[in-house]
Amino acid sequence: MSKVASLLSRLGDVAGLIATPLVPSEYVALVWPLAASRARKARVEAVHDEAPGVRTLTLRPGRGWRAHRAGQHVQVGLAIDGRVTTRTYSISSAPERSDGCITITVKAQPGGRLSRVLVEQITVGTFLTVGLPSGDFVLTQTSRPLFITAGSGITPIASMIRSAAARGQVPEITHVHYARTPADEIFGEELRTLQVDHPAYKFIVVHTAHGRRRFDELVPDWRVRETWACGPQGLLEDVERVFAAAGRSDALHVERFRPKLAPLPANTEGGRVRFATSGVEVRADGRTALLQVSEAAGLALRHGCRMGICHSCDTILTSGCVRDLRTGASIDEPGTRIQICVCAAAGDVELQENT
Amino acid sequence: MIQSIDIEAFGRELDTIQKDVKASLGDRDRQYIKRAITVQRSLAMGGRALIFASLPLMPAFPLFLGVIGAGTAALGVSKILENMEIGHNVIHGQWDWMQDPEIHSSTWEWDNVCPADQWKHSHNVVHHTWTNVLGRDRDVGYEILRVSEKQAWKPVHLAQPVYNAMLAMMFQWGVAMHDVDPREPHLMAGKLAGIGKKAGKQLMKDYVLWPLLAGPMFLPVVLANLVANGMRNLWTYAIIFCGHFPDGARVFTEDEVANETRGGWYLRQILGSCNITGGPLFHVMSGNLSHQIEHHLFPDMPSNRYPAVAPRVEAVCAKYGVPYNKGSFARQLGTTLRTIFRLALPSRRRAVAA
Ligand code: FES
Numbered sequence: 001m002s003k004v005a006s007l008l009s010r011l012g013d014v015a016g017l018i019a020t021p022l023v024p025s026e027y028v029a030l031v032w033p034l035a036a037s038r039a040r041k042a043r044v045e046a047v048h049d050e051a052p053g054v055r056t057l058t059l060r061p062g063r064g065w066r067a068h069r070a071g072q073h074v075q076v077g078l079a080i081d082g083r084v085t086t087r088t089y090s091i092s093s094a095p096e097r098s099d100g101c102i103t104i105t106v107k108a109q110p111g112g113r114l115s116r117v118l119v120e121q122i123t124v125g126t127f128l129t130v131g132l133p134s135g136d137f138v139l140t141q142t143s144r145p146l147f148i149t150a151g152s153g154i155t156p157i158a159s160m161i162r163s164a165a166a167r168g169q170v171p172e173i174t175h176v177h178y179a180r181t182p183a184d185e186i187f188g189e190e191l192r193t194l195q196v197d198h199p200a201y202k203f204i205v206v207h208t209a210h211g212r213r214r215f216d217e218l219v220p221d222w223r224v225r226e227t228w229a230c231g232p233q234g235l236l237e238d239v240e241r242v243f244a245a246a247g248r249s250d251a252l253h254v255e256r257f258r259p260k261l262a263p264l265p266a267n268t269e270g271g272r273v274r275f276a277t278s279g280v281e282v283r284a285d286g287r288t289a290l291l292q293v294s295e296a297a298g299l300a301l302r303h304g305c306r307m308g309i310c311h312s313c314d315t316i317l318t319s320g321c322v323r324d325l326r327t328g329a330s331i332d333e334p335g336t337r338i339q340i341c342v343c344a345a346a347g348d349v350e351l352q353e354n355t
Numbered sequence: 356m357i358q359s360i361d362i363e364a365f366g367r368e369l370d371t372i373q374k375d376v377k378a379s380l381g382d383r384d385r386q387y388i389k390r391a392i393t394v395q396r397s398l399a400m401g402g403r404a405l406i407f408a409s410l411p412l413m414p415a416f417p418l419f420l421g422v423i424g425a426g427t428a429a430l431g432v433s434k435i436l437e438n439m440e441i442g443h444n445v446i447h448g449q450w451d452w453m454q455d456p457e458i459h460s461s462t463w464e465w466d467n468v469c470p471a472d473q474w475k476h477s478h479n480v481v482h483h484t485w486t487n488v489l490g491r492d493r494d495v496g497y498e499i500l501r502v503s504e505k506q507a508w509k510p511v512h513l514a515q516p517v518y519n520a521m522l523a524m525m526f527q528w529g530v531a532m533h534d535v536d537p538r539e540p541h542l543m544a545g546k547l548a549g550i551g552k553k554a555g556k557q558l559m560k561d562y563v564l565w566p567l568l569a570g571p572m573f574l575p576v577v578l579a580n581l582v583a584n585g586m587r588n589l590w591t592y593a594i595i596f597c598g599h600f601p602d603g604a605r606v607f608t609e610d611e612v613a614n615e616t617r618g619g620w621y622l623r624q625i626l627g628s629c630n631i632t633g634g635p636l637f638h639v640m641s642g643n644l645s646h647q648i649e650h651h652l653f654p655d656m657p658s659n660r661y662p663a664v665a666p667r668v669e670a671v672c673a674k675y676g677v678p679y680n681k682g683s684f685a686r687q688l689g690t691t692l693r694t695i696f697r698l699a700l701p702s703r704r705r706a707v708a709a
Contacts, residue, residue: 018564020556021464022396030396039457082385084455129456304480307620309654311448311460312480327374336454337461 034062366618439642
């Protein structure tokens with residue numbers, strides 16, 4: 001940065017103190033939510049139903065957004081019953097889109113907290129919180145990519161294909177997509193049209209309700225193609241196994257579009273507790289507070305009152321389920337800050353502790 | 356303490372109240388805090404706008420005074436809301452259940468020279484755990500005032516009516532210095548640096564940047580901001596001093612709280628805290644610290660729930676014969692000030708035995 005520019009930015013910082021301890025944009029956000037710069041917002045501009053239980057949302061991200069790379073995902077949050085629930089969705093639009101909007105395509109998961117609201121209830125004009133695009137499930141410079149997708153796992157791949165088409169540089173793609181029935185197809189019509197306009201793109205749809213076909217028959221040359229796969233856990237495990245057996249694991253990129261959810265254990269008598277930052281893993285019972293568990297394991301985690309009133313011991317629950325010993329309530333939402341002085345393990349737990 | 360009550364049964368009844376509220380938190384609570392924040396920020400903007408709008412009216416002096424007075428009052432009220440109903444309560448983690456990164460104790464900073472992280476230690480940890488325990492709770496007289504007969508009299512206390520008045524006017528600085536503990540000399544430099552940094556920004560905002568925008572009319576803006584901050588200081592002082600110092604509030608020795616159970620901790624919170632009666636607006640302006648008892652029982656319960664919880668707590672207290680100290684603002688503040696004046700002098704009676 002030149003001297004002038006750095007001086008200007010210093011002056012800008014000082015001028016920003018006019019709103020301290022906030023930043024000026026937080027006042028602008030009172031009337032224009034997209035101006036928020038501390039927590040990024042996006043406005044729902046349109047909704048479009050793709051298939052039963054699947055909806056595409058067009059979002060206009062506000063200040064501080066940066067363009068995504070095709071295949072990346074973004075965190076999306078919305079308050080439901082007062083609690084902000086955050087999930088990660090692949091961006092399904094191409095970065096080349098010129099109106100500054102992105103799309104995410106959401107499938108309502110049974111029991112899904114956020115997905116069901118996004119698919120069934122969200123209205124145009126709602127503001128969501130959004131993170132920044134991230135992830136390295138992106139296309140490399142390869143001339144013959146193979147895409148394997150199932151269900152809503154097609155979303156990051158759709159972004160890649162749309163992007164290639166928008167740039168007019170479509171490589172020799174083979175794309176195998178699994179959908180239960182024709183009615184369950186997402187983006188089917190659009191991709192078929194695209195196939196006509198760009199003959200290098202080959203779109204193969206398998207309707208699993210009507211039986212499967214051998215993969216070798218579908219894509220005889222899969223062993224020489226670099227491959228991107230996205231879909232439900234079962235599909236990805238199959239693909240990984242097949243590629244490993246063929247010694248082709250290196251050529252496989254996988255995106256798990258749904259995080260592994262911790263199944264709520266029926267018997268909640270403790271479990272394995274992993275403290276991710278320090279890498280310590282111990283067994284804990286269901287009655288001992290995790291703070292005590294950590295101390296017995298030799299960790300010295302930050303805390304204050306040890307009785308659930310001061311929040312000094314708040315620790316991020318990255319996975320698993322804990323029980324609040326005061327109320328008996330279980331907490332299993334990944335990313336929640338839990339008070340480890342009053343929570344015990346209910347099954348296996350991973351925490352990201354502050355030290 | 357109070358003998359002969361089943362203290363654990365008493366504690367369980369209070370636990371039930373907390374559990375009920377936790378289970379029922381939802382969108383209405385979220386709307387409450389969001390609206391409080393919007394109102395407060397709008398008041399701050401509106402107040403500052405009025406202060407600026409008054410400047411060209413200077414020649415019509417009474418009109419100028421009216422407009423700048425209204426602006427200053429709006430700014431002062433917004434600072435009170437920001438520190439009390441919003442800041443104090445968010446920093447307590449009352450709204451952490453929303454998992455909203457914008458309204459969370461881990462990141463919240465307030466419009467006060469005291470850095471939030473130091474406040475979390477001096478207030479949330481020390482004061483709320485060791486409420487009214489002599490030698491542990493630094494809120495008992497803030498280490499400089501003698502507010503209980505159990506504190507030994509020293510000649511310096513003769514001057515306490517004077518420095519009490521100074522503390523009231525500069526209360527935010529008292530709050531800022533609260534976590535700087537001479538008994539922890541190794542931490543002092545770091546804490547003072549934190550206060551310096553925070554205070555620098557605060558002073559820059561109210562006494563340099565905003566006044567600069569007024570150009571030659573610098574001075575009226577400085578004065579208006581000074582008055583707004585002063586309003587906030589006096590009001591927060593008054594509310595907070597009514598929390599634990601009015602007649603009837605108990606202090607405890609370390610021996611009394613050794614081996615305290617959860618029920619015993621609850622009991623101490625009640626015996627050591629005082630409520631102020633008043634209308635809904637008064638409660639909001641006090642950050643609901645007018646429900647000091649409920650706040651001390653459930654420090655991380657959203658403050659908008661205290662009014663509904665208070666009668667339940669009072670009923671449990673009545674059932675177990677536990678005194679529940681509530682009184683008008685005049686009564687609570689009056690007896691507090693009387694104590695500060697009285698205890699400036701050595702006590703004639705011997706300290707009341709525990
Ligand atoms: S240590 Fe105070 S809440 Fe856990």
